[in-house]
Amino acid sequence: MSLSIKNLSVSIGGKTILDQVSLDLADGQRVGLVGPSGSGKSMITKAFLGLLPPRAQASGSICLGGKEILGASERTLADLRGAYVGTVFQNPAASLNPVLTVKKQLTLPLRLHYDLSRCEREERALAMLDKLGLDRSVANAYPSQLSGGQQQRVGIGTALITSPRLIIADEPTTALDSISQMMVIELLDRLVDQSGASLLFVTHDFSVLRRIASQAYVLDRGKVVEAGEIQRILTSPQSLEAQGLVAAARELTLAVGHGRQPLPAEERTS
Amino acid sequence: MSMSAMRDGCESKAMRATPLLEGSNISKVFRGRLRRLPGGRGECSDSRRPALDGVSVAVRPGECLALIGGSGSGKSTLTRILLGLESPTRGRVAYRGEPVDGTRSEGYRFLRREAGLVFQNPFTSLDPRWTALRTVAEPLRIQARDLTAQMVEQAALEALSQVGLDPGEFAGRYPVDCSGGQAQRIAIARAIVANPKLIVADEPMSSLDVLSRLGILRTFRSIRERSPQTAIILVSHDLGLVQHLADTIMVLQQGRVQEYGPTSTVLAHPSSSYTKELIAAAS
Numbered sequence: 001m002s003l004s005i006k007n008l009s010v011s012i013g014g015k016t017i018l019d020q021v022s023l024d025l026a027d028g029q030r031v032g033l034v035g036p037s038g039s040g041k042s043m044i045t046k047a048f049l050g051l052l053p054p055r056a057q058a059s060g061s062i063c064l065g066g067k068e069i070l071g072a073s074e075r076t077l078a079d080l081r082g083a084y085v086g087t088v089f090q091n092p093a094a095s096l097n098p099v100l101t102v103k104k105q106l107t108l109p110l111r112l113h114y115d116l117s118r119c120e121r122e123e124r125a126l127a128m129l130d131k132l133g134l135d136r137s138v139a140n141a142y143p144s145q146l147s148g149g150q151q152q153r154v155g156i157g158t159a160l161i162t163s164p165r166l167i168i169a170d171e172p173t174t175a176l177d178s179i180s181q182m183m184v185i186e187l188l189d190r191l192v193d194q195s196g197a198s199l200l201f202v203t204h205d206f207s208v209l210r211r212i213a214s215q216a217y218v219l220d221r222g223k224v225v226e227a228g229e230i231q232r233i234l235t236s237p238q239s240l241e242a243q244g245l246v247a248a249a250r251e252l253t254l255a256v257g258h259g260r261q262p263l264p265a266e267e268r269t270s
Numbered sequence: 271m272s273m274s275a276m277r278d279g280c281e282s283k284a285m286r287a288t289p290l291l292e293g294s295n296i297s298k299v300f301r302g303r304l305r306r307l308p309g310g311r312g313e314c315s316d317s318r319r320p321a322l323d324g325v326s327v328a329v330r331p332g333e334c335l336a337l338i339g340g341s342g343s344g345k346s347t348l349t350r351i352l353l354g355l356e357s358p359t360r361g362r363v364a365y366r367g368e369p370v371d372g373t374r375s376e377g378y379r380f381l382r383r384e385a386g387l388v389f390q391n392p393f394t395s396l397d398p399r400w401t402a403l404r405t406v407a408e409p410l411r412i413q414a415r416d417l418t419a420q421m422v423e424q425a426a427l428e429a430l431s432q433v434g435l436d437p438g439e440f441a442g443r444y445p446v447d448c449s450g451g452q453a454q455r456i457a458i459a460r461a462i463v464a465n466p467k468l469i470v471a472d473e474p475m476s477s478l479d480v481l482s483r484l485g486i487l488r489t490f491r492s493i494r495e496r497s498p499q500t501a502i503i504l505v506s507h508d509l510g511l512v513q514h515l516a517d518t519i520m521v522l523q524q525g526r527v528q529e530y531g532p533t534s535t536v537l538a539h540p541s542s543s544y545t546k547e548l549i550a551a552a553s
Contacts, residue, residue, distance in 0.1 A: 037450060037479045148341055177340040177507035178551035204479035207510075248480040252487070252510045254537065254552040 001065045001084055001165030001198055002027050003048065008060035008070075010043055010222075012053060017043050019222045020060070025166075030192065030199040032209040032230065034245060035219030041202050044219075045168050049087065050077035064166070082113035086159030086197075088188070090171040092151035096143040102129070102154050103139040109162045128157045131191060149180030153187060160191055167192060170202045185211050206234060206249035218242045288367075289328035290468060290501050291381070293352050296361035298322040298344075298525075320359070321347045322525045329518075331467065334494065334502040336516035336533070338509060338548060344525040345505050349472055352503070353385065354378040381468070383413060386461030388471035392453035396445045403441040406430060406459045413464050429463040430456070432496065433489050451482025458489055465497070472505045483511065490515055510552035513537065521545045 003025040010018040018040045025031045033041040046052050048062045048069060062070040064080060072080075081087075089095035096105055106125040110116055116124075129136050132153045143151050152172060159167060169188060173181040189212050192199050203209050209216060210230050218226040218233065220241040226233060237243045298321045322344045329335045337345040350356040352363055354370040354377075363370040365384075368377035386409070389395040396405055407426035410417060417425070427437040433455040445453050454474060461469055471490075475483040491514070493500065506512050512519065512533075519536040521529035521544065528542040540546050 036481045178509070179340050179507075179547050182547075182551040204481075206480075244481055248484040251484055251514070252480060252508075254510045254513055254549060 002063075003065075003166060003198065003200070004061075004063040005044070005048065006061040006063075008044070008047060008058065008062060010040075010047060010052065010056055010058045012056045017056070017222055018047070021219075021222070021224055023217055023224065023227075025198050025200055027165075028196055028198055029215065030201065030213040032213040032216040033200060033202045033219060034204065034206060034209055034216050035241075036204055036245070038221075039219040040222040041219050042170055043222075045087075045170050045200070045202060049081060049085065049168070050074065079113075082109060082162065084164055085166045085168060086162065086164035088152075088156050088159045088167070088169040088172045091175045092148065092155040093143065093175075095155055096151060096158070098143055101140050101142055102134075102146075105143075105154060106139075106157050106161050109158060113162060124161060125157075128161050131194075132157045132187065147180070148176050149183055152176060152180070152184050156184070156188060156191065160195065163195060164197055166198045166200070167195075168200050168202070171204070173203075173208055181208065188212060204245075206230070206245055207253045210234065218245065287330040287332070289364075290331050291352055291363070291365050291503075292328040293348070293358075293363045294326050294361055296322055296325045296327075296348065296351055296358045296363070298347055298351060298356070299359045320525050322351070322358070324361075325522070325525070325527055326361075327352070327520055327530070329468070329501045329503055331499045331501055333518060334490075334504060334516045335518045335520065336512035337503065337505045337520050337522065338507065338512065339522035340507055340548075342524070343507075343522040345522050346472060347525075348522065349470060349503065349505055353387070353470060354381055384467040386464065386466035386469045388454070388457050388461045388469065388474045390473040391477050392450060392457045393445055395457055396453060398445050400444070401441065402430060402435070402443050402448075402456045402459075403427070403437075405456060406463050409460060409464045426459070426463055429459040432462065432492070433459045434485065434492075435459070449482065450478045451485050454478060454482070454486055455489060458486070458493075462493060462497075462500075466500060468501045468503070469493070470503045470505075473507070474504070475511055476507065487511065487515060508552055509537070509548050513552075521548065 005021060005023040008018055008021045021044060033044060035041045047058055048064060052058060058070060060070065061068060065084065069077060069080065103122065103125050106128055107121040110121045110124060126136055126139065129138060134150060134153055173184050176184060185208065199213065201209060201213050214230060216230045216233055217224050218239065218241055225239040226242045233242055234246055237246045300321055325348060337348060339345045347356065351358050354363065365377040365381040368380060369375055370377035370381055372378065403426055406429050407422050410422045410425055427441060430437045430440055435452065435455050448456065475486050478486065504512055504516060516533045518531065519533050520527060523544045529536050529540060529545045536545065537549065540549055
């Protein structure tokens, strides 16, 4: 599903959070939103999910699948979210309902948005557990009985159970240890590939983003400061902000990878 | 001198020196606890698997030791035991050769006086009602009672400056007015203000974005350059974060040591499959 944001500005209490942001995501494309804390990347996802704080004032245009959604009613947004958009949040421990079992968690979006029998919903939940690489016995577990990596897999399953056409992943690996991060990225990569959905991946880290997306928008203080192919940004970042993020990713990435493609070297322009 | 040359020098010197903090054959078993869950169901955690199983570790003056492992590997439990905040089920801890065994032990008293601690989340480790100056000055107020208020304030301002924060701008700030990286630097300033012999940092970068992580990493490097005799224990799940800082790496998995040796050896010739996975994840 395509997403087109034009000149989106958001302010809260007179403070500008987003300033004339434009972004395009074509059907089936994978795009990254990358920027440091406070750059406004999560605010963009909140804007088109209809989750802006009540005091926020937004202007511009957000078209989801050709339909204008900025200022749409809560009912319209809820229907769009349920049927077409799946969201994976940063902290799985906070985004999963602690009093629902994994099975109930996975079947909830189906119960809310689709007319399926209980048996069909449960069948789909168990099939999703297989896709997530989780044992079917996990179906009756509660989030607190799972590791962080397992919780995030359930979070991904909950987002993908309705076969959404657009998947939003808002820093889905930040709260995990490095091995769980890698497993979650590989899982998301595979499932998005199988579904053919569009992906908007939000992160602060190019070393994570390069594993899952091909295009990126770099944000800083509410503005898009650079956009383009990730490979190009990694080798020759134009803006100072992108240069800082690329340098940080490079310095914090091991250069002795075993069997993994290292971050490409920066091009010398002198 | 380059950081790697300095690190190599430190590696060999550190290996020869007497350990500052030493844990021998440490095991820890937490008693199983029944977790009541909604609907009357419950799960009993496995009480037989030790959180730590026969771990021996030593850190020498000037050495930077990285404790690496995923969630549940036992690295935080080991850190708490080394600091005397938790008792081991078996094994012993010694600081400057004195046993760390309860709050009245000589080793514990030395350790608490001479160690600076940095925690994962600066916003929960800093008092939200205290300014940066008051927070950073606190260890000196407690430990160096012979210093005048003016001397304490001066030392706190210098510590803020050492971690890259402008004292004029940050001394009066509260945690809520700081970014995550700035708040963590205030926590580091508090840890170094009393010239500790040992700094223990438990996942100091994991709640921060990459730019702040890099800033904190550089702050630790500068501390090492300024205070070459200060030992550092850095707890992390990410080998990439510690590669340029640590002299020695210990990799823990499910409470057991998978790898323990000089950073260059562990990274170039990992012997366990778990370490290889960690390297792949950080590459």
